[in-house]
Amino acid sequence: MRNKRDVVASVLLIMIGIAVIVWSIRLQVGTLLRPLAGFFPFLVGFGIIALSLILLVQGWLGRSKAPKAYGRWQRPLIMVAGLAVYSVILDPLGYIPSTIFIAAITLRILGVMSWKVISLSSLVLSFSVYFLFTRLLGVELPAGVLSFLG
Amino acid sequence: MDFFANQIHGFTIALSPWNLLYAFVGAVLGTAIGVLPGLGPATTIALLLPVTYTMDATSAVILLAGVYYGAMYGGSTTSILLNIPGEASSVVTCLDGYQMARKGRAGPALGISAIGSFIAGTIGVFLMAMVAPALARFALKFGPAEYSALVFCGLLMAVYLSEESILKGLLMMMIGLLLGMVGIDPVHGEERFTFGLLRLTDGINFILVAMGLFAVSELLVNLETPAGAADIFKTSLKGILPTREDWRKCWAPLFRGTTIGFLIGVLPGGGAIISSFMAYAVEKKFSKHPEEFGQGAIEGVASPEAANNAASTSSFIPLLTLGIPGNNAIAMLFVALMIHGIQPGPLLLTEHPNLFWGVIASMYIGNVMLLGLNLPLIGLWVRLLKVPYHFLAVLIVVIVMIGAYSLKNSAFDVGMIVIFGVFGYVARKNGFPFAPCVLAMILGRTLEQSVQQALKISGADLMIFIERPISATLFALIVLVMLIPIFKRAWKRYQIP
Numbered sequence: 001m002r003n004k005r006d007v008v009a010s011v012l013l014i015m016i017g018i019a020v021i022v023w024s025i026r027l028q029v030g031t032l033l034r035p036l037a038g039f040f041p042f043l044v045g046f047g048i049i050a051l052s053l054i055l056l057v058q059g060w061l062g063r064s065k066a067p068k069a070y071g072r073w074q075r076p077l078i079m080v081a082g083l084a085v086y087s088v089i090l091d092p093l094g095y096i097p098s099t100i101f102i103a104a105i106t107l108r109i110l111g112v113m114s115w116k117v118i119s120l121s122s123l124v125l126s127f128s129v130y131f132l133f134t135r136l137l138g139v140e141l142p143a144g145v146l147s148f149l150g
Numbered sequence: 151m152d153f154f155a156n157q158i159h160g161f162t163i164a165l166s167p168w169n170l171l172y173a174f175v176g177a178v179l180g181t182a183i184g185v186l187p188g189l190g191p192a193t194t195i196a197l198l199l200p201v202t203y204t205m206d207a208t209s210a211v212i213l214l215a216g217v218y219y220g221a222m223y224g225g226s227t228t229s230i231l232l233n234i235p236g237e238a239s240s241v242v243t244c245l246d247g248y249q250m251a252r253k254g255r256a257g258p259a260l261g262i263s264a265i266g267s268f269i270a271g272t273i274g275v276f277l278m279a280m281v282a283p284a285l286a287r288f289a290l291k292f293g294p295a296e297y298s299a300l301v302f303c304g305l306l307m308a309v310y311l312s313e314e315s316i317l318k319g320l321l322m323m324m325i326g327l328l329l330g331m332v333g334i335d336p337v338h339g340e341e342r343f344t345f346g347l348l349r350l351t352d353g354i355n356f357i358l359v360a361m362g363l364f365a366v367s368e369l370l371v372n373l374e375t376p377a378g379a380a381d382i383f384k385t386s387l388k389g390i391l392p393t394r395e396d397w398r399k400c401w402a403p404l405f406r407g408t409t410i411g412f413l414i415g416v417l418p419g420g421g422a423i424i425s426s427f428m429a430y431a432v433e434k435k436f437s438k439h440p441e442e443f444g445q446g447a448i449e450g451v452a453s454p455e456a457a458n459n460a461a462s463t464s465s466f467i468p469l470l471t472l473g474i475p476g477n478n479a480i481a482m483l484f485v486a487l488m489i490h491g492i493q494p495g496p497l498l499l500t501e502h503p504n505l506f507w508g509v510i511a512s513m514y515i516g517n518v519m520l521l522g523l524n525l526p527l528i529g530l531w532v533r534l535l536k537v538p539y540h541f542l543a544v545l546i547v548v549i550v551m552i553g554a555y556s557l558k559n560s561a562f563d564v565g566m567i568v569i570f571g572v573f574g575y576v577a578r579k580n581g582f583p584f585a586p587c588v589l590a591m592i593l594g595r596t597l598e599q600s601v602q603q604a605l606k607i608s609g610a611d612l613m614i615f616i617e618r619p620i621s622a623t624l625f626a627l628i629v630l631v632m633l634i635p636i637f638k639r640a641w642k643r644y645q646i647p
Binding site: 005006009013016020023027031032033034035036037038040041044047048051052054055058068070071072073075076079080083084086087088090091099102103106107109110111112121122125126129133137138139140141142 | 200201204317318320321324325327328331335337338340342343366369370371373374375539540541543544545547548551552555556559561562564565568571572575578579580581582598601602605609610612
């Protein structure tokens with residue numbers, strides 16, 4: 001059985017390796033006596049390519065171990081999308097609204113159906129965490145649109 | 151006499167009210183995450199790092215170390231009662247522990263694992279207090295050539311001892327080295343791989359990578375198939391203390407397990423998981439009735455439980471004396487020390503004796519606390535499994551995000567953590583081990599610096615790595631390590647016919 005995922009991974013890694021080598025040559029590799037900033041990146045890039053080639057051959061011939069199956073990959077995908085949105089809205093909207101958003105998404109993905117439970121727990125959680133961290137632990141969190149709360 | 155004076159000095163530090171509290175909190179948290187299958191010690195320590203910013207270094211390490219060795223206690227509880235290993239290091243405990251529970255002997259199984267953990271942990275700390283100072287003194291003689299060899303050897307061991315494919319481990323090591331190179335080059339001061347982003351000139355903060363790789367990716371994996379409410383094995387937990395007959399059977403396995411665990415824990419990439427498997431295998435070979443193993447032999451619980459505790463203790467040795475973190479959880483402690491401006495390595499003991507001896511003393515105390523927490527309160531810990539996973543998940547999300555943001559008050563870092571989380575998820579799914587990546591990222595800069603220094607000293611003569619006795623020995627060790635897979639294959643062939 002050809003291991004498609006290992007083949008894909010090795011091709012990706014080979015491309016990364018090539019990019020690293022190109023970059024390291026631009027940084028100047030130097031010599032063994034006078035290694036410059038690109039010296040180690042060059043070695044690492046070379047190493048990545050060499051190892052990936054072996055992985056490519058192994059994956060192609062089906063010598064590598066079968067990978068673990070992806071379960072319900074939709075849920076992690078939604079979570080990642082949610083977290084990406086979170087990182088974008090965190091500064092402009094502030095900690096509390098963004099956290100209500102991400103907490104609601106997490107609960108929903110994990111099969112909590114009742115909107116009452118979802119909204120109540122994400123509200124309580126984000127307000128309490130916000131005040132706990134800012135007031136008691138002295139961590140700065142973005143106030144955003146709710147800055148009037150102080 | 152120094153040895154005892156230092157230990158007593160350590161106790162004066164560890165017994166201060168705050169440090170006692172931190173040791174206690176660490177032990178409680180450690181037991182809790184040990185019980186919960188979805189949360190490991192490396193993740194928990196990563197989550198707790200931001201909390202320790204404002205603590206002093208000794209207290210921070212006391213707390214985080216407590217989480218690590220506490221998890222070894224908690225992990226066995228669910229293995230025995232539910233056949234669910236709370237930690238990877240307790241997988242072996244399931245084999246005989248659960249069988250004992252099914253035969254109505256859950257009490258003695260839990261008892262021997264807690265008492266065994268205590269004995270092994272305490273002996274481990276004592277041995278560590280004896281060995282570590284000598285090792286640190288020895289390591290002070292290391293020049294750049296020796297240090298390069300040591301780091302290289304440590305990285306390769308982490309690759310070769312990891313459970314996954316060696317090839318993938320080596321690739322992860324390369325990726326870790328690459329991640330460590332982002333930012334200003336330590337020797338020449340040139341910017342590398344920053345993509346022109348100002349935020350990347352300081353390099354990628356290791357905490358972000360760790361939180362992403364451990365916490366976020368673990369969360370993503372758990373989202374696929376959230377664990378349902380566990381079906382708790384109903385059994386009366388009367389008579390937790392093992393009988394005299396149990397003791398007669400167990401004392402030798404306990405000491406063998408402790409020895410194996412201690413020795414393997416010192417190796418980079420070794421640690422609790424491998425040592426528990428090894429201890430079980432050895433015990434089966436030693437036993438006069440190997441057929442009872444897997445059917446509820448108490449030796450099969452005692453020995454691996456002792457081993458994983460001894461190993462989790464001895465894995466502090468390379469961290470505190472050589473500056474080489476051997477596994478993911480210890481790597482997190484490395485980062486904790488760095489956050490507090492302490493460079494783990496041979497100088498740690500002379501420059502920060504309070505930290506070293508304070509932490510050692512706290513480990514004795516922590517083990518006593520854990521014994522107290524685990525024996526009478528087992529019923530309470532099992533109830534933790536009834537907490538629905540979604541509450542835990544939301545809490546993890548919130549803490550991770552605060553941790554990432556509060557590093558530099560930047561939402562950019564929150565984005566970074568998500569990227570590393572996805573990377574970790576894909577890596578997990580395709581059998582790429584983390585430990586080599588994490589260790590390489592931590593040690594990459596030191597490796598680069600010391601190799602360059604060594605080459606400068608020798609005038610670009612590579613023989614410097616072979617001519618010096620210590621680095622020559624280490625390189626010989628590297629060659630031996632590289633032969634491990636060949637031995638393994640030969641061993642398998644020899645066993646199969």
